[in-house]
Amino acid sequence: MSKVLVSDPIDQAGIDILSQVAQVDVKTNLSPEELIGIIPDYDALMIRSGTRVTQEIIEAGKQLKIIGRAGVGVDNVDVPAATRQGIVVVNSPEGNTIAAAEHALAMMLSLSRHIPDANQSVKNHQWDRKSFIGAEVYKKTLGVVGLGKIGSHVATVARAMGMKLLAYDPFISIERAEQLGCRIVELDVLLREADYITLHMPKTAETTHLINAEALAKMKPTARVINCARGGIVDEQALYEALKAGQIAGAALDVFESEPIGESPLLSLGKEMILTPHLGASTAEAQVNVAIDVAEQIRDVLLGLPARSAVNIPGLSPNVLEELRPYMQLAETLGNLVGQLAGGRIEMLNVRLQGELATNNSQPLVVAALKGLLSQALRERVNYVNATIEAKERGIRVIETRDASIRDYSGGSLQLSAIGTLGEHSVTGALLGDGEIHITSIDGFPINVPPNRYMVFTLHRDMPGIIGKIGSLLGSFNVNIASMQVGRKIVRGDAVMVLSIDDPLPEGVLDEITKVPGIRDAYTVAL
Numbered sequence: 001m002s003k004v005l006v007s008d009p010i011d012q013a014g015i016d017i018l019s020q021v022a023q024v025d026v027k028t029n030l031s032p033e034e035l036i037g038i039i040p041d042y043d044a045l046m047i048r049s050g051t052r053v054t055q056e057i058i059e060a061g062k063q064l065k066i067i068g069r070a071g072v073g074v075d076n077v078d079v080p081a082a083t084r085q086g087i088v089v090v091n092s093p094e095g096n097t098i099a100a101a102e103h104a105l106a107m108m109l110s111l112s113r114h115i116p117d118a119n120q121s122v123k124n125h126q127w128d129r130k131s132f133i134g135a136e137v138y139k140k141t142l143g144v145v146g147l148g149k150i151g152s153h154v155a156t157v158a159r160a161m162g163m164k165l166l167a168y169d170p171f172i173s174i175e176r177a178e179q180l181g182c183r184i185v186e187l188d189v190l191l192r193e194a195d196y197i198t199l200h201m202p203k204t205a206e207t208t209h210l211i212n213a214e215a216l217a218k219m220k221p222t223a224r225v226i227n228c229a230r231g232g233i234v235d236e237q238a239l240y241e242a243l244k245a246g247q248i249a250g251a252a253l254d255v256f257e258s259e260p261i262g263e264s265p266l267l268s269l270g271k272e273m274i275l276t277p278h279l280g281a282s283t284a285e286a287q288v289n290v291a292i293d294v295a296e297q298i299r300d301v302l303l304g305l306p307a308r309s310a311v312n313i314p315g316l317s318p319n320v321l322e323e324l325r326p327y328m329q330l331a332e333t334l335g336n337l338v339g340q341l342a343g344g345r346i347e348m349l350n351v352r353l354q355g356e357l358a359t360n361n362s363q364p365l366v367v368a369a370l371k372g373l374l375s376q377a378l379r380e381r382v383n384y385v386n387a388t389i390e391a392k393e394r395g396i397r398v399i400e401t402r403d404a405s406i407r408d409y410s411g412g413s414l415q416l417s418a419i420g421t422l423g424e425h426s427v428t429g430a431l432l433g434d435g436e437i438h439i440t441s442i443d444g445f446p447i448n449v450p451p452n453r454y455m456v457f458t459l460h461r462d463m464p465g466i467i468g469k470i471g472s473l474l475g476s477f478n479v480n481i482a483s484m485q486v487g488r489k490i491v492r493g494d495a496v497m498v499l500s501i502d503d504p505l506p507e508g509v510l511d512e513i514t515k516v517p518g519i520r521d522a523y524t525v526a527l
């Protein structure tokens with residue numbers, strides 16, 4: 001019989017499902033060493049946010065087939081390590097949507113009516129009605145940043161309470177926002193106009209400290225900020241200073257830069273600051289939902305069936321999967337790359353299968369390309385199962401074209417073109433002899449480079465000295481270049497330069513690159 005280890009408190013409904021097919025051991029509060037010691041015995045691991053599943057634990061799990069996260073965020077699982085070891089990682093993308101949305105709404109109303117402090121004052125035997133004059137949310141403007149599942153539900157309820165709605169989400173279609181009664185605006189407009197600002201996006205390089213001193217300075221003195229998304233989206237020191245100085249009226253945080261929060265100046269603030277210990281998903285209903293959702297997937301995988309919300313492996317039969325896996329990896333990498341080059345809101349993705357690939361089942365490659373395209377926006381919430389529907393909801397049209405006559409690479413090549421509000425970009429890639437992914441053209445310029453974690457691309461005039469200038473510029477910012485390649489169609493015409501760098505490009509350097517004479521455009525991507 002299979003063995004499942006449950007290492008965080010999980011609702012009994014989940015344990016009951018797992019018990020149908022496996023021996024279930026519930027062992028919580030294990031130290032990393034204890035977990036490494038016992039994990040070799042188990043076929044599946046079920047967790048919440050309390051267990052950190054590191055590479056060491058994954059490597060020790062010689063029999064592990066699946067890791068199930070009863071919740072949305074898999075930030076506490078080393079997903080690449082699990083993927084390398086062929087372990088499926090599943091989550092529950094929707095089980096706690098309502099709980100998290102309601103928590104954000106509760107925070108908004110609590111801030112408006114000072115409920116936590118008023119309650120504490122009564123419990124301290126006071127009857128103070130003057131200190132707790134509140135504000136109504138009716139007819140006020142709510143700015144929703146991140147109009148995905150949770151943000152959409154918040155918007156729907158807020159609208160019913162008579163609030164006006166602004167939304168900022170660079171990856172959502174205007175039609176979708178309008179259906180929810182939201183006016184899509186730039187972030188600056190939202191920050192300046194909203195009375196309440198609620199955050200519902202993943203934590204990414206772009207969203208880290210999105211709400212910093214500069215953003216807070218743009219807000220009205222009466223504005224209130226709510227973060228029930230991820231710690232670190234709000235710069236806590238800047239928030240403390242803004243609240244202390246009365247620059248904004250209030251803030252409510254459920255999530256923190258480090259959890260538990262520990263010593264923080266935020267703890268010293270008064271009724272303008274509400275803090276909860278990451279309770280967004282903590283409702284009886286959500287815990288039943290996520291436990292059932294994830295337990296069913298673990299049960300299915302242990303029975304040899306596909307999982308419906310796999311974060312890292314599609315629900316294809318093992319044979320097909322084995323054959324297609326390298327090409328899906330190619331499609332996902334190119335999708336991620338073209339999405340970042342195009343930036344802005346993508347309206348159309350053209351997936352062009354060339355050579356031998358043109359004779360293949362294209363669907364898994366299209367799904368993988370969409371997963372890559374959406375991964376900057378949705379992180380672990382996009383998977384092979386939901387990529388198509390997520391793209392559809394964002395108004396991204398997908399076109400597939402095939403050309404079997406192009407025989408540039410054995411095995412074929414794949415070209416992705418993304419058209420968005422900021423223009424069109426295309427990338428082509430192939431698997432070279434050793435099965436390694438190579439980017440073989442950017443915007444029609446031939447190149448041949450393997451993708452790197454951090455890259456810089458420029459479109460420039462092919463003229464003497466330009467490569468040296470970019471090299472010196474990066475050197476002056478202590479950016480180490482791992483490799484560099486130039487692709488051009490004609491001598492002294494336009495060209496692209498592709499640089500692989502060892503670390504993320506420091507802030508402001510991209511602007512400096514664009515100022516170099518001859519550079520028409522520059523982009524940086526993280527894959």
Ligand SMILES: NC(=O)C1=CN([C@@H]2O[C@H](COP(=O)(O)OP(=O)(O)OC[C@H]3O[C@@H](n4cnc5c(N)ncnc54)[C@H](O)[C@@H]3O)[C@@H](O)[C@H]2O)C=CC1
Pocket residue numbers: 072073093096097100145146147148149150151168169170171172200201202203204206207228229230254255278279280281282376377378381
């Ligand atoms: N406090 C808690 O206990 C819980 C927190 N969460 C967190 O809530 C957040 C939202 O979750 P869902 O709505 O389920 O995710 P979702 O994936 O449905 O929606 C996220 C939205 O953020 C948008 N987005 C991405 N980058 C953005 C950017 N730079 N600016 C503005 N919008 C951006 C995406 O386009 C997407 O529409 C996540 O961070 C999740 O981890 C989720 C459940 C419970």
Ligand SMILES: O=C(O)CCC(=O)C(=O)O
Pocket residue numbers: 048049070071072073074096278280281282
């Ligand atoms: O398990 C929890 O309570 C955390 C929920 C959460 O943040 C998530 O699902 O992403």
